[in-house]
Amino acid sequence: MKWKRVFIFFFLMVIMSSVQSIAYADSLRSPSDGRQCYKIGADANIPLMPVIQEFKDLIENDPHLYMLFMEMFNQIPNKPPYLKDPAGNVQIRSYRQMLNALNCILTSAPEFNDTIMAGTPINAMLAWPMGTPAGTEAFLDKRVNRQLKKILKQWEVFLASPDSRYVLTDKPGGWFSPQALKVMPDFDKNFVCDPSKPYHGFASWDDFFTRLFRKGLRPVASPDNDAVIVNACESAPYRLAKDVKLRDKFWIKGEPYSIYHMFDGDPLAEQFVGGTFYQAFLSAFNYHRWHSPVSGTIVKTKLVDGSYYAAALVDGFDPETQDNCQGYIAQTAARALVFIQADNPDIGLMGILFVGMGDVSSNEITVYEGQHVRKGEQLGMFHFGGSTHVLMFRPGVNVEFDLRGQTPSVNAKNIPLLSKLAVVKGKK
8 A cells, every 4th residue: 555655655755746847837937037048047958959059159169259158248348228128127248148048048038128128138138249249250250140040940830830929919018919909000090800710810929020001001192103112011211322332341430331332242132333212211010021112024033131139339239239230231241132123114123122130030022033023013022030121223213202391210200001102203
């Protein structure tokens, strides 16, 4: 009988342990507990996912990278405001703690917060390290970015799964909480969703992020007038530049465009020297699909590998680093190029550059070379995080922009998708 009591005792202990483990796992999936990832110590004895272990091996086995990843955290001042990251989390202070946090984030979805880092938890964690001399160098390293791409692709699997929907609630930290809906007013009226269903009917975090406007909400301006260029994204004007050079010092203050590097050395770059470039920003709260600003034929598309968390050293410790260096990352970040031969001969060949920022791990092109698109048709989309894009016109194109009386800057307001952005006159 004694052995039976012992067996029953251990059986009950196993059941209780399992229940506690499930409850603990569920607690970590609550939107209010999402910051647990930043609280994991550098010495925590937790198994790393293979893709994170690969990153650890890369850092520790290469003397140059080991030095840079040690120094980028040492170079962060140990005083306010650097004791916390721009999202309000306790600042991570070592690459080992960074790896443990990344390991946790890969099975977490971005929670809502009312900071400039909403929706981009990795970018928030790395905002101060990015601003250090060591971080500037490390995050431009091709080996580091190849591994970061693998890590972000792994996260993408989770964010495209139903398990990622736990943040799509009205609880604190949820994307339908009262705080979130203040930033996204009239969400149910604006976007295709079903508020009567769990998670508003979205299948995953990515499904929520790439949501569609309701039909008729963003009509195409002057659809039959090829002189009218429409806004390709729901976005705010950031910069308007003329007489752009083939090569320029894009890393200095003011961050001038360098066409050759933006185009990743593509032969078409030469045709845009001296042209006009217009750049605009999409926040994490915006609609993130791209649409054609003109009617025309897709001449070429290209996905360019690049950096994910590189920032211009000239910007230093800036909580809005990636917002303020959008000109810089147009040359360095992972991006997509789409060239369109416009039906309007006064426009001719134009280019559009779609740039992933921060936690954006995928620039998806949905058109093919040789396809004719009508003004307003979809070209592709961003997945995850904030982003930016650049419309590029060749010299001699007489384009007059209507920015609603705004001066392009990080403080500009959105211009609605598919509304009139510019008018092209006859050739100069």
